[in-house]
Amino acid sequence: MHARDLAVEYESVSVDTDALEAARLMAEHRLQGLLVLDAHGEPKAILPASQMVKVLVPEYVIEDPALASVVDERHADRLCQALAGRRVGDCLPTTIAPPPLADPDDTALEVAALMARVRSPLVAVSEKAGDGTRLLGVITAAHLLHELLGAIDTPGGPARA
Numbered sequence: 001m002h003a004r005d006l007a008v009e010y011e012s013v014s015v016d017t018d019a020l021e022a023a024r025l026m027a028e029h030r031l032q033g034l035l036v037l038d039a040h041g042e043p044k045a046i047l048p049a050s051q052m053v054k055v056l057v058p059e060y061v062i063e064d065p066a067l068a069s070v071v072d073e074r075h076a077d078r079l080c081q082a083l084a085g086r087r088v089g090d091c092l093p094t095t096i097a098p099p100p101l102a103d104p105d106d107t108a109l110e111v112a113a114l115m116a117r118v119r120s121p122l123v124a125v126s127e128k129a130g131d132g133t134r135l136l137g138v139i140t141a142a143h144l145l146h147e148l149l150g151a152i153d154t155p156g157g158p159a160r161a
Contacts, residue, residue, distance in 0.1 A: 003111050004104035006147060007125035007137030012037050015044060015089035022088050023052050023080065032121045035099065035138055036088055042133050043099045043124040045092055055091045056082050099124050104136060108148060111139055 012035040013022045022034060026049050038044040054062070056079040061068050083091075100123045102111050111123055121141045126133040 001108045001147060002104065003102040003106040003108075003123075003125045003139060004136060006108065006111065006139045006144060007104075008139070008143060010035060010122070010138035010140070012135075012138075013047075013088050014039070014041075015087060015092075017088045019052075019055070019083040019086040019088055019091050020080065022047070022091075023083055026052060032140075034088075035122060035124055036092065037135075040132060041135070043101060043126060043135060045096045046099045046120055046122050047088060047092060048121070051093065052083075052091060055086075056080060058082075101126055101133075102139065103127070108144065112144060112148070115141055115144070 011025055011029060011031060013025065014037050016039070025031070026034060031049065033046050033048040035043060036045040036047050061071070097118070100114050100118045100120050102114060102123045102125045104125055104127050106114075106125075114123055115121075123139045125136045125139060127136060128134075
């Protein structure tokens with residue numbers, strides 16, 4: 001099984017996408033993260049849902065979690081207003097690592113090792129095309145596990161102990 005066979009279409013956003021729209025996309029599709037593309041459509045970053053949640057939480061609460069208990073529910077219900085007028089690029093950490101990229105010919109084990117090494121729930125699969133790269137799709141950790149588990153459940157797959 002190669003990366004090109006494992007890659008699936010996946011929701012992506014650009015650095016200029018409205019942050020509230022990106023949060024809604026994550027929530028509606030229950031995504032653990034989004035692939036963020038640069039202005040040229042090339043993978044720039046992975047925006048984990050946890051990072052989006054962090055943007056919602058006031059800095060003073062992150063520094064002193066005890067303060068979270070004194071914020072009433074009426075104000076807590078308005079946390080998402082912190083995303084109003086922001087772009088996805090504004091929600092990325094100041095120092096972002098490039099997204100993990102797999103070559104289309106990488107094996108499932110190579111993809112799994114990449115995910116494990118960089119601790120990412122997503123790996124973009126891309127190939128060189130002209131002056132840039134062409135995104136073929138994304139492999140999620142859940143999809144990779146599903147495929148790997150399917151390999152042991154099929155006739156001729158590894159025997160179970």
